[in-house]
Amino acid sequence: MRSIELGTSGQEVPNIIAGMMRIGDKTDVQIRDLYAAAREAGVNYFDHADLYGFNVPEGGYHLCERRFAEALKLSSAEREDIIVQSKTGIIDKPWGYDQSYEHIVASAERSLKALNMDYLDVLLLHRPDALVEPEEVARAFDELEAAGKVRAFGVSNHTPRQIDLLKTAVEQPILINQVQLSITHSALVAQGMTSNMTTTGDAITRDGGGLVDYARINDITLQAWSPLQKGSEPGIFLGSPDYPELNAEIERLAEKYGVEPIAVACAWITRHPANMQVVLGTTTPSRIVDAAAGSDISLSRAEWYSLIQAAGHKLP
Numbered sequence: 355m356r357s358i359e360l361g362t363s364g365q366e367v368p369n370i371i372a373g374m375m376r377i378g379d380k381t382d383v384q385i386r387d388l389y390a391a392a393r394e395a396g397v398n399y400f401d402h403a404d405l406y407g408f409n410v411p412e413g414g415y416h417l418c419e420r421r422f423a424e425a426l427k428l429s430s431a432e433r434e435d436i437i438v439q440s441k442t443g444i445i446d447k448p449w450g451y452d453q454s455y456e457h458i459v460a461s462a463e464r465s466l467k468a469l470n471m472d473y474l475d476v477l478l479l480h481r482p483d484a485l486v487e488p489e490e491v492a493r494a495f496d497e498l499e500a501a502g503k504v505r506a507f508g509v510s511n512h513t514p515r516q517i518d519l520l521k522t523a524v525e526q527p528i529l530i531n532q533v534q535l536s537i538t539h540s541a542l543v544a545q546g547m548t549s550n551m552t553t554t555g556d557a558i559t560r561d562g563g564g565l566v567d568y569a570r571i572n573d574i575t576l577q578a579w580s581p582l583q584k585g586s587e588p589g590i591f592l593g594s595p596d597y598p599e600l601n602a603e604i605e606r607l608a609e610k611y612g613v614e615p616i617a618v619a620c621a622w623i624t625r626h627p628a629n630m631q632v633v634l635g636t637t638t639p640s641r642i643v644d645a646a647a648g649s650d651i652s653l654s655r656a657e658w659y660s661l662i663q664a665a666g667h668k669l670p
C-alpha cells in the first residue's frame with residue numbers, strides 16, 4: 355500500500371481509505387469482516403459522517419458510526435492504530451447545511467459518543483454552508499482541538515474560494531478537501547485540460563476554478579469519494595453496458611497489471627500527481643482487497659489519458 359502525506363500534517367496515510375457510508379444495515383460479522391479485510395490490505399483509515407445511516411429504514415444520524423463501534427469493540431490500542439475521520443454540517447430535516455458553532459461542536463460530540471471514542475483524528479465540514487460565519491467555525495475548531503476531541507480538520511465539496519473564506523478566521527490547517535471524482539465523474543480534472551474551448555461541456559467551471567491545482571499549491575489532500583460511480587446517475591461504471599469502451603480499456607489494463615478492474619479504477623485516481631486518496635465505498639471484503647492492489651500501480655501517461663478519453667471526455 356502506497357502512503358502519502360496527509361496535507362501538511364507530516365502524517366503518512368494510505369492512498370486508499372475505507373468509506374463507512376453503506377454499513378448501516380450490515381451485521382456485526384459483516385462489519386468485522388470488512389474491517390479485517392481492510393486492515394489486512396493496509397487500509398487503516400476509515401471515513402464516517404454524522405449523516406451516514408439517515409437513509410436506512412429505522413436508521414438515522416450517527417447509525418453507521420454506532421454500528422462501527424458496536425461491531426468492532428476496538429481496544430484502546432487498536433483505536434490508536436487507525437485513523438477515524440467524520441464529517442458534520444448536513445442537516446436532513448429539513449435538508450440544508452449548518453456550520454454554526456453550536457452545530458459543529460454538538461455534532462462532533464455526538465459522533466464521538468456513537469463511535470465510543472475519545473477523539474476524532476479528523477473532522478471535515480461535509481458541504482459548504484451559504485450562511486457560514488468563518489469566526490464561528492474557528493471557535494468550534496479551537497474548542498474541539500483544545501479539548502482533545504478533534505486532532506485535525508478539513509472540508510468536503512468546497513471550492514478554493516470557500517476554503518480561503520474559512521481561512522480568514524480558522525487557524526488550523528485545512529488538511530483535506532473530499533470531492534466527488536471517478537474516471538466518469540471527472541470534471542475536476544477534465545476542466546483544466548479543456549479550458550477556453552467551446553467544443554466541449556468539460557470546459558465549464560463547476561468547482562470554483564482550479565480546485566485540483568489549488569489543493570496542490572496549498573498542500574491540501576484531495577480525497578476522491580464515490581470512485582466507481584458513473585456520475586450523477588446511480589450505479590457504477592465497472593461492467594456497465596453504458597461504458598463499453600471504458601470497460602474494455604480497464605480490462606486490458608487489469609490484465610496487463612495482473613489485477614481486478616476495480617484496482618485500475620483506483621489507480622487512475624492515485625496516479626494523479628496531486629497524491630489523492632480514494633474513498634472506497636464497498637461493503638464486500640474481497641473488493642476492498644482487490645481495490646487496494648491498485649494503490650501501487652503507476653499508470654503511464656498514455657494509459658491515464660486513454661482511460662479518461664474512453665470515459666467520453668474529448669480532449670482538444
Ligand SMILES: NC(=O)c1ccc[n+]([C@@H]2O[C@H](COP(=O)([O-])OP(=O)(O)OC[C@H]3O[C@@H](n4cnc5c(N)ncnc54)[C@H](OP(=O)(O)O)[C@@H]3O)[C@@H](O)[C@H]2O)c1
Pocket residue numbers: 372373374375376401402480510511532533578579580581582583590592616633634635636637638641
Ligand atoms: N463527502 C461526500 O459528500 C461523500 C458523498 C458520498 C460518499 N462519500 C464517502 O465516499 C465513500 C464511497 O462512496 P460510494 O459508496 O458511493 O463509492 P463507490 O466505491 O464508488 O461505490 C460503492 C458501491 O459500489 C458497489 N460496487 C463496488 N464494486 C462493485 C462491483 N464490481 N460490482 C457491483 N457493485 C460494486 C458497492 O457494492 P458492495 O458494497 O456490495 O460491494 C457499493 O454499493 C462513502 O462510503 C463515504 O465514506 C462522501
